[in-house]
Amino acid sequence: xxxxxxxxxxxxxxxxxxxxxxxxxxxxxxxxxxxxxxxxxxxxxxxxxxxxxxxxxxxxxxxxxxxxxxxxxxxxxxxxxxxxxxxxxxxxxxxxxxxxxxxxxxxxxxxxxxxxxxxxxxxxxxxxxxxxxxxxxxxxxxxxx
Amino acid sequence: xxxxxxxxxxxxxxxxxxxxxxxxxxxxxxxxxxxxxxxxxxxxxxxxxxxxxxxxxxxxxxxxxxxxxxxxxxxxxxxxxxxxxxxxxxxxxxxxxxxxxxxxxxxxxxxxxxxxxxxxxxxxxxxxxxxxxxxxxxxxxxxxxxxxxxxxxxxxxxxxxxxxxxxxxxxxxxxxxxxxxxxxxxxxxxxxxxxxxxxxxxxxxxxxxxxxxxxxxxxxxxxxxxxxxxxxxxxxxxxxxxxxxxxxxxxxxxxxxxxxxxxxxxxxxxxxxxxxxxxxxxxxxxxxxxxxxxxxxxxxxxxxxxxxxxxxxxxxxxxxxxxxxxxxxxxxxxxxxxxxxxxxxxxxxxxxxxxxxxxxxxxxxxxxxxxxxxxxxxxxxxxxxxxxxxxxxxxxxxxxxxxxxxxxxxxxxxxxxxxxxxxxxxxxxxxxxxxxxxxxxxxxxxxxxxxxxxxxxxxxxxxxxxxxxxxxxxxxxxxxxxxxxxxxxxxxxxxxxxxxxxxxxxxxxxxxxxxxxxxxxxxxxxxxxxxxxxxxxxxxxxxxxxxxxxxxxxxxxxxxxxxxxxxxxxxxxxxxxxxxxxxxxxxxxxxxxxxxxxxxxxxxxxxxxxxxxxxxxxxxxxxxxxxxxxxxxxxxxxxxxxxxxxxxxx
Ligand SMILES: Cc1ncc(C[n+]2csc(CCOP(=O)(O)OP(=O)(O)O)c2C)c(N)n1
Ligand SMILES: [Mg+2]
Numbered sequence: 001x002x003x004x005x006x007x008x009x010x011x012x013x014x015x016x017x018x019x020x021x022x023x024x025x026x027x028x029x030x031x032x033x034x035x036x037x038x039x040x041x042x043x044x045x046x047x048x049x050x051x052x053x054x055x056x057x058x059x060x061x062x063x064x065x066x067x068x069x070x071x072x073x074x075x076x077x078x079x080x081x082x083x084x085x086x087x088x089x090x091x092x093x094x095x096x097x098x099x100x101x102x103x104x105x106x107x108x109x110x111x112x113x114x115x116x117x118x119x120x121x122x123x124x125x126x127x128x129x130x131x132x133x134x135x136x137x138x139x140x141x142x143x144x145x
Numbered sequence: 146x147x148x149x150x151x152x153x154x155x156x157x158x159x160x161x162x163x164x165x166x167x168x169x170x171x172x173x174x175x176x177x178x179x180x181x182x183x184x185x186x187x188x189x190x191x192x193x194x195x196x197x198x199x200x201x202x203x204x205x206x207x208x209x210x211x212x213x214x215x216x217x218x219x220x221x222x223x224x225x226x227x228x229x230x231x232x233x234x235x236x237x238x239x240x241x242x243x244x245x246x247x248x249x250x251x252x253x254x255x256x257x258x259x260x261x262x263x264x265x266x267x268x269x270x271x272x273x274x275x276x277x278x279x280x281x282x283x284x285x286x287x288x289x290x291x292x293x294x295x296x297x298x299x300x301x302x303x304x305x306x307x308x309x310x311x312x313x314x315x316x317x318x319x320x321x322x323x324x325x326x327x328x329x330x331x332x333x334x335x336x337x338x339x340x341x342x343x344x345x346x347x348x349x350x351x352x353x354x355x356x357x358x359x360x361x362x363x364x365x366x367x368x369x370x371x372x373x374x375x376x377x378x379x380x381x382x383x384x385x386x387x388x389x390x391x392x393x394x395x396x397x398x399x400x401x402x403x404x405x406x407x408x409x410x411x412x413x414x415x416x417x418x419x420x421x422x423x424x425x426x427x428x429x430x431x432x433x434x435x436x437x438x439x440x441x442x443x444x445x446x447x448x449x450x451x452x453x454x455x456x457x458x459x460x461x462x463x464x465x466x467x468x469x470x471x472x473x474x475x476x477x478x479x480x481x482x483x484x485x486x487x488x489x490x491x492x493x494x495x496x497x498x499x500x501x502x503x504x505x506x507x508x509x510x511x512x513x514x515x516x517x518x519x520x521x522x523x524x525x526x527x528x529x530x531x532x533x534x535x536x537x538x539x540x541x542x543x544x545x546x547x548x549x550x551x552x553x554x555x556x557x558x559x560x561x562x563x564x565x566x567x568x569x570x571x572x573x574x575x576x577x578x579x580x581x582x583x584x585x586x587x588x589x590x591x592x593x594x595x596x597x598x599x600x601x602x603x604x605x606x607x608x609x610x611x612x613x614x615x616x617x618x619x620x621x622x623x624x625x626x627x628x629x630x631x632x633x634x635x636x637x638x639x640x641x642x643x644x645x646x647x648x649x650x651x652x653x654x655x656x657x658x659x660x661x662x663x664x665x666x667x668x669x670x671x672x673x674x675x676x677x678x679x680x681x682x683x684x685x686x687x688x689x690x691x692x693x694x695x696x697x698x699x700x701x702x703x704x705x706x707x708x709x710x711x712x713x714x715x716x717x718x719x720x721x722x723x724x725x726x727x728x729x730x731x732x733x734x735x736x737x738x739x740x741x742x743x744x745x746x747x748x749x750x751x752x753x754x755x756x757x758x759x760x761x762x763x764x765x766x767x768x769x770x771x772x773x774x775x776x777x778x779x780x781x782x783x784x785x786x787x788x789x790x791x792x793x794x795x
Binding site: 043046047048050051052054055056058059060062096097098099100102103104121122123124125126129131132133134135136138139140143144145 | 451473475476477582585586588589590593594596597598599600601602603604606607608609612613615616619639641643644715718719722723724725726727729730731732733735736793794795
């Protein structure tokens with residue numbers, strides 16, 4: 001189990017881990033995957049991750065694999081899931097619900113991570129979507145009330 | 146056979162139950178039957194007697210009479226006194242409504258207005274026209290229809306409501322129309338001679354805190370003027386629902402030789418001539434004026450705002466993305482203007498301005514209508530969602546309705562403008578048009594780029610639900626009727642919103658269940674005006690009053706409903722999920738009480754059950770366009786259509 005350091009001194013350390021991961025994510029290679037993506041898919045649904053991130057991580061609050069320190073590796077992912085305001089007042093993770101060990105084990109979190117890592121940016125390039133191009137063209141048309 | 150209203154008393158035994166309760170009341174109650182206005186003074190006394198008798202018989206409500214008992218059990222004969230009416234007063238009420246221009250009366254039937262209902266459907270040439278009786282399956286639907294209609298047209302239609310029970314059903318609709326500043330006229334039937342739990346001394350009191358005005362006229366003449374006053378007060382800013390209680394006896398009163406009084410003239414006060422001149426001069430003297438446009442009251446107001454902006458060559462802002470009756474958002478003058486553009490005279494029309502802002506009264510300024518001290522949060526000057534009515538002090542705001550002030554300003558501009566100024570204005574307008582067009586294209590292109598996300602995904606991205614519609618409707622006359630926040634509001638940055646009714650905005654108070662009824666009301670407005678309605682319909686919302694689907698089918702309304710079917714009250718799922726996370730337990734149980742699964746609801750079949758053409762559920766985004774085409778063809782042919790689309794939650 002990944003131990004979340006507690007106590008006053010730990011707060012800063014945690015903030016630094018997450019903060020560093022957040023900043024460095026863009027440059028650093030992503031970590032190893034040890035979980036089971038199939039099982040993760042079910043967890044993604046059961047724990048309502050889809051509620052905010054869409055069923056494929058592309059809609060709502062999109063999950064950006066590249067550049068997100070929280071998705072850098074299993075450890076940063078798990079720490080992020082576990083962080084609550086009282087544990088990390090400097091950089092609280094308030095945007096998301098929290099997922100403590102009691103509700104999502106490390107093993108499950110790793111499965112979830114494996115699934116999230118399967119997400120791809122499936123959005124076609126703009127030029128390949130005639131509808132959106134038609135919308136842009138229509139914006140250029142003369143005004144007709 | 147009427148069903149027992151009290152489950153503990155079987156219908157068969159109910160008659161005896163009521164009868165014994167009535168024993169002591171028989172004498173007094175007889176006098177309740179019928180009753181012209183002359184008899185009504187006496188009525189209070191007899192009601193009191195009945196109540197007393199009922200109390201002695203140890204039941205909670207006044208006992209019904211023999212005649213009431215008979216009527217409740219299937220005898221539909223009205224009291225003899227009302228049988229031979231040849232010139233019923235309710236016919237004249239219909240004439241009054243016609244003369245006011247009321248097109249529709251939406252209603253779920255109730256005997257407290259049987260007189261008026263019979264007049265609507267039979268009186269007039271042709272009968273059941275101006276107004277037409279629109280059958281609603283729930284009172285909230287009837288009020289929501291009037292709410293949607295009011296926003297689509299800028300004028301009221303009527304919701305006709307059955308006593309206390311109908312009004313309590315309609316309450317949330319009224320509440321939302323109030324906070325949405327929608328002019329709606331509520332006529333409430335009252336029958337003090339029938340089931341006592343359906344009536345009250347002061348029915349209007351039930352909704353007084355969130356209606357603008359109500360009346361309980363005692364005579365026919367008073368009824369006519371009350372209806373006229375209700376209509377005009379509803380349309381006077383701040384626009385809001387008004388209510389008239391119509392006693393059954395008054396509706397049935399004989400009115401031989403009487404005619405309906407003509408509709409009085411109506412106008413809203415605007416600024417005075419001096420103020421109008423000052424604003425006109427400010428706009429004309431400025432090197433570069435700007436006009437911020439908020440939500441005006443009617444389409445005529447929008448036309449005048451456009452006229453003024455064009456006359457003075459002012460760049461404008463618009464709130465068309467959030468609601469009706471604002472500036473056309475693709476008008477060449479609408480936009481930010483050039484980067485770094487300086488505006489030396491900024492006029493606000495129901496929006497903040499710098500030099501002047503014309504701001505009509507807010508609904509919060511009605512402060513004498515909370516007799517029971519409910520303390521409605523919507524009236525508070527604080528809290529989340531509170532928007533200050535007046536911009537910061539030091540600005541020259543005028544508390545006056547902007548729309549009503551526009552004609553005088555336009556007149557002054559026309560009077561003061563010189564040929565030289567006109568030429569400059571023309572050049573400035575051309576410059577604005579070019580810059581604004583480029584800005585619009587850039588904005589739409591940026592939005593389109595972002596909407597690619599999840600484009601081919603299933604469930605279908607809400608952005609695609611909106612995007613695929615645009616090429617099919619851009620050359621049509623349409624109205625987006627439903628609140629759009631939960632489905633992403635993608636119309637706001639992808640579509641041109643150039644008509645006062647392009648987008649009708651949200652529910653007014655965040656109450657779910659409004660969308661379908663309001664869309665049917667928009668459909669009533671669209672029907673005779675050659676438009677059709679697009680309703681992006683949330684699944685949670687449709688399940689409050691799905692009967693409005695039948696109304697759309699029955700009355701052949703051009704409403705295309707496209708489900709945003711995320712199989713949940715999704716907003717609430719997110720709240721509960723967050724709470725479970727904060728409390729550190731059970732994050733896999735947030736779906737309980739927040740999702741619509743096991744079983745999934747089949748909305749195409751739901752529509753079909755109400756007689757509406759439909760298809761779906763569609764899960765493949767590539768099937769959307771063909772379905773939309775079928776839907777649009779159907780609504781253009783004058784029938785509603787529903788497409789069930791399984792969507793991403795947000
Ligand atoms: C009358 C009423 N009851 C309950 C609520 C609480 N509420 C807010 S959002 C929501 C869910 C709406 O579901 P739906 O219309 O399907 O939209 P979704 O969030 O799923 O996109 C509910 C029930 C409300 N606003 N109004
Ligand atoms: Mg929903």
